[in-house]
Amino acid sequence: MPEITIPRTGSHLRKLFEILQAHPEGLQAGTALKQLAASVNLTPYEAGLYETVGTPRFEKIVRFATIDCVKAGWLVKNRGIWSVTEAGKKAFKDFPDPEAFYRKALQLYREWKASAPTAPQAKSLEELTPAESANVDASITYEKADEQAWSEIEAHLRAMPPYDLQDLVAGLLKALGYHIAWVSPPGKDGGIDIIAHTDPLGTQTPRIKVQVKGGSQRIDLQTLNSFLAVVDSGDVGLYVSVGGFTRDAEDSARKQTSRKVTLIDDERLVNLWIEAYDKLDQKSRQRLPLSPIYFLTPED
Structure with a gap:
């Protein structure tokens, strides 16, 4: 049997x-x-x-x-x-x-x-x-x-300390070709952790405002709305949360028209990190050091 x-x-x-x-x-x-x-x-x-x-x-x-x-x-x-x-x-x-x-x-x-x-x-x-x-x-x-x-x-x-995670995101943005104008020092940040630009002088639009959250808690709609309140019409908001986002927050972000916002969870953060890895400076790489390991791909 x-x-x-x-x-x-x-x-x-x-x-x-x-x-x-x-x-x-x-x-x-x-x-x-x-x-x-x-x-x-x-x-x-x-x-x-x-x-x-x-x-x-x-x-x-x-x-x-x-x-x-x-x-x-x-x-x-x-x-x-x-x-x-x-x-x-x-x-x-x-x-x-x-x-x-x-x-x-x-x-x-x-x-x-x-x-x-x-x-x-x-x-x-x-x-x-x-x-x-x-x-x-x-x-x-x-x-x-x-x-x-x-x-x-x-x-x-x-488990990464908040300011280390903040610096990790700033290093990633730099490797992706953005120019970092400001990174929040310890203390109150007014809802903004990083400000970046698409040009060295910061004269071109849009200005990029970034909020970074660590831990495992999902960002809900109320928390996202608090961030959107400091994103002006000429800005682009970037919310990085390694804990992810609730469905209400994701739906709200997709429906934004006047205030553009992009949500980045841990999976997308790691994918971007891998994509930009060759362009990261050594200090940034040390915050999240990754090495590829190759397998013979099994048949599906």
């Missing part, structure tokens, strides 16, 4: 979706998997390890099954954060039976594969050839490495 069945895997997936839907902004993959393992009774087989790589069987089973959910458009994985899409929420509601839920994901995977002929066939773990199983191991290793790397970068940014 197979140790990994579609009904059993479907049950795990539905429980995972239940956990993730309680976190609309997404949940760190490792945290989600720990909560899932704690909420189900693992079989002796699931509780064991895959001897070749030392990976817990339960984790590999679930991670492998989520591939189908991603290709089905039900699940998004980004920087180690897993979140359920609107299509995933609908599927969770439409297919309460675990087996039907997972079979629908497998069907959608096959439909996706029809448009991507080089992709592997939808199979259970027990049906994989040794070569295919090795590719799954490589994919999981890559996924976990990406999650760990991002988790460490995020923790570093969120």
